[in-house]
Amino acid sequence: MRTDQANSRNLLPKTAAPPRLTHRGPEMAMIEIGGPDMVASRIALGTWAIGGSMWGGSDTRSALRTIDAAIDHGINLIDTAPAYGFGLAEEIVGRALAPNGRRRRILIATKCGLEWQGDKIRRNASPARIREEIDASLKRLRTDYIDLYQLHWPDPGVPIEESAGALATLLQEGKIRAVGVSNLDRAQTERFRQIVPIRTTQPPYNLFEQEIAAELLPYATQTGLVLLAYGALCRGLLGGKMSSATRFEGDDLRRVDPKFQQPRFDQYLAAVAELDQFARGHFGTGVLALAVRWILDRGPTIALWGARRPDQLAEIGTVMGWSLDAAAMDQIDRILARTIVSPIGAGFMAPPAADAERAAA
Ligand SMILES: NC(=O)c1ccc[n+]([C@@H]2O[C@H](COP(=O)([O-])OP(=O)(O)OC[C@H]3O[C@@H](n4cnc5c(N)ncnc54)[C@H](OP(=O)(O)O)[C@@H]3O)[C@@H](O)[C@H]2O)c1
Numbered sequence: 001m002r003t004d005q006a007n008s009r010n011l012l013p014k015t016a017a018p019p020r021l022t023h024r025g026p027e028m029a030m031i032e033i034g035g036p037d038m039v040a041s042r043i044a045l046g047t048w049a050i051g052g053s054m055w056g057g058s059d060t061r062s063a064l065r066t067i068d069a070a071i072d073h074g075i076n077l078i079d080t081a082p083a084y085g086f087g088l089a090e091e092i093v094g095r096a097l098a099p100n101g102r103r104r105r106i107l108i109a110t111k112c113g114l115e116w117q118g119d120k121i122r123r124n125a126s127p128a129r130i131r132e133e134i135d136a137s138l139k140r141l142r143t144d145y146i147d148l149y150q151l152h153w154p155d156p157g158v159p160i161e162e163s164a165g166a167l168a169t170l171l172q173e174g175k176i177r178a179v180g181v182s183n184l185d186r187a188q189t190e191r192f193r194q195i196v197p198i199r200t201t202q203p204p205y206n207l208f209e210q211e212i213a214a215e216l217l218p219y220a221t222q223t224g225l226v227l228l229a230y231g232a233l234c235r236g237l238l239g240g241k242m243s244s245a246t247r248f249e250g251d252d253l254r255r256v257d258p259k260f261q262q263p264r265f266d267q268y269l270a271a272v273a274e275l276d277q278f279a280r281g282h283f284g285t286g287v288l289a290l291a292v293r294w295i296l297d298r299g300p301t302i303a304l305w306g307a308r309r310p311d312q313l314a315e316i317g318t319v320m321g322w323s324l325d326a327a328a329m330d331q332i333d334r335i336l337a338r339t340i341v342s343p344i345g346a347g348f349m350a351p352p353a354a355d356a357e358r359a360a361a
Contacts, residue, residue, distance in 0.1 A: 026321030028074030031302060033107075033226045034178060034199030038147065040107055042296050043316060044077035045070040046230065046306035050092055051085025053119065055308070056252040058085055060092055062309050067096035069310035071106065073317070079202075079228065079304050080141075081111040081152055082133055083121050083351075087140055094142035103143055109200075109228070110137050111152035111182060113163065114351060119251075123353045125155035127166035134175055150180035150202055154188050156353045164195035171196065180228070183350070186215045189225075198225065204346035205229035205301070207238060207275070207291050207336065208259065208268060211345050213298075221299045229295045231346060232303040234259065237268055238291035239312075240276050244269060258344045271339035278335060282328065289318040294332065297324045 029042045045067065052058025067078065078097075080089045090110060097103040112133040113125035138144060149170060151163055170176045180200035181192055189201060201220055203212045209231060220227045233239050235254055244266055248254040259268050276287035283290065295303040296319070307313050324332070 026317065028316075029296070029320060031226060031300065033148065034197075034224070038107065038178060038199070040077040040226075040302060041075045042301070043073075043075055043292065043303050043305050043319065044079050044109070044228065045075050045313075046232075046304040047078060047080040047089040047093060048084045049306050049308040051080075051083075051089030053085045053088075054251055054253040056248060056250040058088060058092075059308070063092045064096050065310045066307050066313065067093065069313050070307070071102070073313055075313075075316075076105065077107045077109060077302065079109045079230075081114070082137055082140075083111075083114045083116065083152065086116055086119075087136070090137055090140035094140050098142045107147040108141060108143065109148035109150060109180070110141065110146055111150045112137075112167075113152040113155060121351045123153050123155040123157070123351055125151060125153070125158045125163040127162055127169075130163065130166040130170075134170055138175065145174065146176045148178050148180050148200060149176035150182045150200065151184070151192070153183045153351060160184075160188055160191045161195050164192045168196035182228075182230075186219045189216075189219070200226045200228050202228040202230055202304075204231045204349070205295060205298075206231050206234045207294055207332070208234045208271070208340070208343070209346045217299055225300070227299065227301045228304055229301050230304045232292055232295055232305050233288065234268075234291075235306075237272060238275075238287060240272055240287040242269065242272070253349075256348065258348055264342055264344065267340045267342065271336055274335045274339055275332065278331060283322060285318045286315070288315055290324075290332075292319045293322070293324055294329075297329075 030039050031042050033040050049055040050058060050063040078093055080093050082090060097106055112130045113123060114121050115124040115129060137146065149167060154160060167179045171179060178199045179196050180198055180202060181189055182202035184192060192198060201216060203216055205212055217227060235257060237259065254260045258264060272287055275290055279285050279287055279290035292303045292305065295301050
């Protein structure tokens with residue numbers, strides 16, 4: 001359990017100075033999350049695919065080796081959630097961090113506010129559900145505190161202030177060190193932080209999903225929030241290894257993800273090919289490094305890179321030690337506008353609210 005002294009550091013002013021970026025040459029760059037007591041790598045490991053569900057299955061040995069590799073590459077922040085594999089991703093993270101006092105060196109970000117029956121996930125951000133979830137997460141993660149506890153999705157059936165109040169209590173109790181939100185818009189975020197100080201926001205953000213650029217990103221920059229950009233590789237599209245012949249197995253969400261359906265899939269693949277050519281010609285890297293670099297050069301961000309095999313993280317080093325200037329950003333915009341004629345956002349991922357389910361029944 002954390003001490004009261006540790007908790008008092010969480011009481012940040014509602015308008016904080018912009019987060020301090022700490023670059024260290026070609027190695028992993030770091031960023032303060034809400035203060036010097038929480039310094040995270042600018043690339044974090046995302047563990048949704050490690051949970052297996054909606055990703056065609058999980059391989060625990062490979063997942064454990066991926067977490068080892070992430071730490072070897074300088075990553076010290078792991079993002080997970082109870083919903084990823086219905087507890088499995090958290091269990092694997094807990095197992096990976098338990099030996100050798102590793103837990104103390106790594107920041108764990110997990111989430112609350114969803115529940116499931118069988119494999120059907122829906123929103124439940126009631127204080128009672130949140131209380132239940134924190135204890136289950138602590139147990140699966142084999143720890144007695146969470147570094148960053150995030151509301152996963154807003155629940156239209158529960159006033160946002162009630163969910164925020166439940167997180168404020170956990171902060172006071174020392175079960176969590178800091179609070180973040182995910183999938184909240186600017187107005188919801190404002191309401192939330194009237195009740196409890198927050199340090200982060202976690203929306204979808206990548207080269208192909210830029211909806212938050214107009215409001216949430218400037219808001220985060222102005223108010224000192226760190227933005228954890230999820231889907232950094234747009235579910236693998238920006239990894240540069242797919243073709244129109246790529247197929248997905250089992251319950252893999254990309255079988256229904258609208259970006260992966262023709263004729264749109266070919267538009268996104270054409271964008272990937274042009275971006276790759278641009279990256280190779282100008283920076284000597286591939287599209288994957290360009291995509292992650294782009295996120296890091298847009299503001300006070302951390303790129304959440306989902307991986308489930310150690311080799312998928314091999315290119316991390318190529319993201320560091322350079323940056324994209326305004327001219328390069330313009331050229332990237334032109335490539336996107338030319339190739340993607342019918343863009344579509346990440347909205348398909350939103351889980352239903354309990355009310356919506358009742359209405360559909
Ligand atoms: N808050 C939220 O609501 C929310 C929603 C979504 C995600 N997230 C978080 O953000 C994290 C990242 O998002 P994401 O996992 O959805 O998507 P992502 O990071 O855009 O893509 C992950 C997938 O890309 C592929 N990939 C990884 N490295 C690669 C490489 N070097 N080359 C080619 N392909 C590569 C892998 O797929 P294959 O193994 O199939 O090749 C991997 O599972 C999640 O893990 C989760 O922690 C949060």
